[in-house]
Amino acid sequence: MTVSRSDSHRGGGGATGGLTNVLVANRGEIARRVFATCRRMGIATTAVYSDADANAPHVAEADAAIRLPGNTPGETYLRSELIIEAALAAGADAIHPGYGFLSENAEFAKAVLAAGLTWIGPPVAAIEQMGSKVESKKMMDAAGVPVLKQLDPAEVTADMLPVLIKASAGGGGRGMRVVRELSELTPQIEAAQREAASAFGDPTVFCERYLETGRHIEVQVMADTHGTVWAVGERECSIQRRHQKVVEEAPSPLVEKIDGMRARLFEAARLASEAIGYEGAGTVEFLADEKGDFFFLEMNTRLQVEHPVTEQVTGLDLVRLQLQVATGRPLPARQPEMRGHSIEVRLYAEDPAHDWQPQSGPVHKLDIPGTRGEFTVLTEPGVRLDTGVVDGSVVGVHYDPMLSKVISFAETRDEAAHLLASALQRAKIHGLVTNRDLLVRVLRHPAFLAGDTDTAFFATHDLEKLSAPLVSEADEKLSIVAAALADAAANRQAARVGRGLPSGWRNLPSQAQSKSYESRLTGKHEVRYRITRAGLEVEGFEGLELLEATPELVILQVAGERGPVRRRFEIARYGDLVAVDSPLGPVAVRRLPRFEDPADQVAEGSLLAPMPGAVIRVGAAVGDRLEKGQPILWLEAMKMEHTIAAPAAGVLTELNVSAGQQVEVGAVLAVVHSEEQE
Template identity: 85%
Template sequence: MQITSVLVANRGEIARRVFATCRRMGISTVAVYSDADAASPHVAEADAAVRLPGNTPGETYLRGELIIEAALSAGADAVHPGYGFLSENADFARAVQAAGLVWIGPPVSAIEQMGSKVESKKMMDAAGVPVLTELDPAEVTAAQLPVLIKASAGGGGRGMRVVRDLADLPGQLEAARREAESAFGDPTVFCERYLETGRHIEVQVMADTHGAVWAVGERECSIQRRHQKVVEEAPSPLVERVDHMRERLFEAARLATEAIGYEGAGTVEFLADEQGEFFFLEMNTRLQVEHPVTEQTTGLDLVRLQLQVASGRPLPTRQPELRGHSIEVRLYAEDPAHDWQPQSGTVHRIEIPGTTGEFTVLAEPGVRLDTGVVDGSVVGVHYDPMLAKVISFAETRDEAAHLLASALQRAQIHGLVTNRDLLVRVLRHEAFLAGDTDTAFFATHGLDKLSTPLVSEADEKLSIVAAALAESAANRAGARVAPGLPSGWRNLPSVPQSKSYESRVSGKHEVRYTLTRAGLEVEGQPGLELIEATPKSVVLRIPGERGPVQRRFEVARYGDVVAIDSPLGPVAVRRLPRFEDPADQVAEGSLLAPMPGSVIRLGAEVGAQVSKGQPILWLEAMKMEHTIAAPTDGILTELNVAVGQQVEVGAVLAVVHNETQE
């Protein structure tokens, strides 16, 4: 049949990605959105949009009956599930088809067979695909540790826990079940042997309704945090190195695909060792987040193929040959240096320089951007904090890594802390460039080192000087008297101008400077010359051992937040008031909410003796649980929250009093 209108049962970047292909094919689009997503770009881009009342996934994107009703009311004739939410829910797929809509995905039977990670492994074992032994959580012994707890109904790191101590198993099982229920609507979890290191290799498969099965290409997704992929690439450096590994991988992927009568796009995931041996992990019966790297290295539009297969058309007679290399990074609103703390708030600006395409396959080397946010978008607490996927394509792996690292370093990302600096350091790390990656990459090479800012301490100080000079220029531009004169300028010597800023990395900075007829004088920065200063940019000539170098700094202000971008690296600071309000001070030992969220559990009562690192309470935000621990040994003197309470970022949750500090 001819598909004329597609509802995407998803949000953000994936909805925009599917819409882009639909537009290229002349197919109209329908969006669904929660109240929190009312202003999301995917809503504005759709031909029609239907509200799902509520904010949380359980109220909205996990309500299959509401989504089907939305499709029918908007006149859609097909549903694309995207990834996450209900994309691997067999009951939803069955209900879509029962409503007379085309399901752009595999047969319900295939989803059911692969939907249970436990049963799928038994089936793959019978089909001749190598598997890891699955363990019953109730029967795990100390000799089998460490084990990995996994959600049976989904992936993406939700519901995953590594357990190394048998005493921790019951508590971790409960936490995993809660996360799995929140993310997928199914609390079922299981255990398997955990390999501390390994290579995560997956094969993209595509099958039509006429019996053709393609193993399109492999991807390596070994660099992960909290069992979620961060860097993905195609082809895999390991597979390139090991003789005949690609042939064996493709054969295993085809066996898995044929064993369940699969149709459409899917991914067969494996865990491999350095010798090229591999074990089946799971089959994702949907499109993957990282599908762009396969598109770039094959020239295929995988969403287009999904739509064609769902319409009953056969795959082309010839499979494409691999070309070049592609690397994708997931740009998250999170702080890797502080336990990957997710961030929320406004994205004031997001611009990736050198972008040559969005949601499209690049024909030439360049940078592709797939994002669900634009300038002014708000990142909330109800969904994954991924801002964008930034994808490079080049003839060689080294070129792709260099191109992507450069684009990220020069990107303007204002308003939220992100993992951008970490991504750049990974892409430039000698181990990564050598193809020496595994699932323990961050532990092996030190997350503390990889998450340090790109800009050096000395260069950060220069950037803050530029911020002060741009602010001074802005003040003069708004002055009613002599706006053309620099701020603080005098015929006679005068005291220096002073402006104070705070960096979340290096603390407080005071910039003391004087602008005279002789030029700029900055305390602690001898020889610095001011070439130009406007409210939005500052040009400085900086002294050096081999002579001065001129640099341009771009400055943007959003209230008291200042973002400074230059070739030296990105810097973000907060403008401090001249006089601090005592009401803004908090007591020593206070536990502040690192993000907005909901209190789901308490770990101690007022009056209890607690030790440093002891969990005091747990917050749920962005579909993950976050532990709030005591900052020091002492007495819990205040507990200002209750289970179920919503809290804002910066709220004082509790106070631990340490008598030794008196």
């Protein structure tokens, strides 16, 4: 590599003496991650933020923060001219793009350099060459890297199915669709183009043969401006939903068991990097089969979401290396060896049991027990947390619903999986539905522990069972009893008279007290109980003894076949939301009023907006007869399209929205009068 190429990172001046102030052209967890390394290196930081992110943690942590007016990515984080103006206004001398948004946009990189700023990323030419997944595969094929043949959407025939539609300019599952029926090809291409345009500003998509099962293996590369190219290590990211990774680990279980596969992967990754004169951090992604054969998918010319697992098994700070390479420093003389095992899960605000429906609203509490550090490489076994939210954060509808990355590090893969599963089960996550239960069940699944993972994991192992609550129905009922007793204690504590007496205590038997709750999993629960001279009596429970009850803690002794067992329940309240945490599993319920307001009732068959969003298309009209599952309208929220479909066969009797309309969560979108009602 020549000196002129090393200058491709630098703008007009100040970078040669080292970086002094870095603007991160991103938000949330990745902005906080880069800031953490900058602080360790004594470099000042600048944040940019949309109106929706005005109170986000990354804004508070930066030395300077510049507002980007608006909420959507198109108004804010995708506006390169606004970001460069912000960097100049704050006195930043470099821009780190993070991942997503403009991180793989060659025009943005050019503009950064033209403004005299240091670009913390690969050369513009490398971004351009890898930015088009169509052209990049041709180049990799010529370089001797194995590739899957690309298909022109206009030439796809029935015998080529299934095919995968992919966005040429981005990743992360945006703009990706699997097509198994030829009649679906055109509408799915149109939907993929809309998503790609919204997420990346480029609607270009292409097709390739879709392999129903496979192993997603990627190699982290790091290259300096002096000719050194490291293949730092591989990661396996096979467990995915909607083509977006959910569980990632290093090293790969598949690569570990196939002799010579790691050397072949590393050689292919180096070939790919050298073919485009790469510099900085990047990832070469492959699709592999169980025999160890693999095919080039794409090269991400940026840092990856899952980079922490590579950091954990190598001891490297990849962001630190990015910053050093951007100022012309060479990589260390010796590349580190991998040690131990690391697993990362992406904690999303979403409901896997209901088509991965994203959630929005406040995060009242996020507490992962056993966390040894945030945004830092652990040197001993433990749990690392890289998060974009803190207690009190609000998850909006404009961005990806990922809350945090929870990462374990241990000597062995089994230990890393058990450590991470335990931390997640015991975590206090209050306020939103998340995929936490699914993650725990995956980490404890026999197939996962055996290393038998592929991209069809959720289809193979029954998503309904994997997404089931960690707590059993019986234990949920016991947790709701604890909630009722804690609420009674809270009421008594707030009372002006007789607050020292237990709530509901009677010297003589009397009518039971009752409190009602609603669980989104099992519906309504009424807890009927008495506290008498003989102790606690709860209808439906035998041998239940109350040992302690405060507004925040209830301790019960529960009768069992082999003797009584003491159970401890921690309770937190946020309005009518009651969160109960115990070793039995997390439970969240809504406290119901004693008398229901008729105005709050909705008609049977009503379809409610699952999240705030924009109606982008309507596919039915009042009076239409619908089949079960037939789409009625499409919402856009969190950079994805969501289909609102008929829950049963029937007639559309009410349609309350039109294309372009914004709706709030819980709004009645439509009403379907089912055949059963008829």
